[in-house]
Amino acid sequence: MSIKAVNALLVSLVLGCSTLAQATVVEVTTNVGKFEINLYDESTPVTVQNFLSYVKSGRYDGTVIHRSIPGFVIQGGGFKFDQQLPLKATATNAQIVNEPKWSNVRATIAMAKQPNNPNSATNQWFVNLANNAANLDQQNSGFTVFGQISSTDMAVVDAIAALPRYNFSGIIDLPLRNYTNSDRDDNKPLVADNLVTIETMVVVDERVNTVAGLTLVPNTAPPPTNPDDSSGGSFGWWLFPLSMLLFKRRMR
Numbered sequence: 001m002s003i004k005a006v007n008a009l010l011v012s013l014v015l016g017c018s019t020l021a022q023a024t025v026v027e028v029t030t031n032v033g034k035f036e037i038n039l040y041d042e043s044t045p046v047t048v049q050n051f052l053s054y055v056k057s058g059r060y061d062g063t064v065i066h067r068s069i070p071g072f073v074i075q076g077g078g079f080k081f082d083q084q085l086p087l088k089a090t091a092t093n094a095q096i097v098n099e100p101k102w103s104n105v106r107a108t109i110a111m112a113k114q115p116n117n118p119n120s121a122t123n124q125w126f127v128n129l130a131n132n133a134a135n136l137d138q139q140n141s142g143f144t145v146f147g148q149i150s151s152t153d154m155a156v157v158d159a160i161a162a163l164p165r166y167n168f169s170g171i172i173d174l175p176l177r178n179y180t181n182s183d184r185d186d187n188k189p190l191v192a193d194n195l196v197t198i199e200t201m202v203v204v205d206e207r208v209n210t211v212a213g214l215t216l217v218p219n220t221a222p223p224p225t226n227p228d229d230s231s232g233g234s235f236g237w238w239l240f241p242l243s244m245l246l247f248k249r250r251m252r
Contacts, residue, residue: 096111108217
């Protein structure tokens with residue numbers, strides 16, 4: 001092979017590599033479709049390692065998307081459906097330290113946590129459907145954004161968010177498939193296929209250089225005027241659906 005041909009080959013390899021996500025990449029397979037998450041390994045290491053511990057142990061497999069608010073978030077990671085409601089909470093690791101370095105803009109994934117407790121995240125996560133920086137970047141000392149989803153793969157997330165949502169005892173805003181208002185009025189029992197299920201989560205790229213190729217937006221929101229407001233605001237994140245229901249009733 002000529003030197004010119006070798007150089008051309010090297011250039012093509014470099015260009016090809018530059019299009020790959022330079023981060024640990026997790027593929028999420030749901031019964032609605034697949035999407036990939038590029039993790040911010042270097043800048044949010046505690047959160048990423050915690051998330052990967054659930055991924056690699058298979059504890060996210062079989063969990064459901066238990067909350068959906070169009071134009072805001074979808075949330076999952078903490079519950080499974082065992083043939084009937086209520087949903088069953090899954091086992092968690094110890095709570096982790098908050099790492100609020102990046103902004104809650106559209107297509108980012110962040111950890112849910114308890115109110116008034118910045119360092120309480122365990123296994124629940126949410127995907128931002130819109131730019132939620134104004135609501136979430138400083139609330140409860142900020143919510144840790146630890147990865148992002150490509151604009152192409154967000155089509156699957158948006159499809160989940162577009163599903164109709166229903167309220168049941170102990171849970172609100174539950175997205176359901178193949179389920180109607182008439183079914184709800186008739187108290188038709190849910191089956192597994194009605195819920196949005198995470199079938200598998202697997203690591204498909206182990207690299208940890210999390211800067212190149214990713215669009216990271218720093219968390220630059222000013223702190224709240226009243227320090228007591230840092231854990232309140234219009235949106236709270238609870239780890240249990242019943243608590244979310246009580247909160248929503250209080251806010252009405």
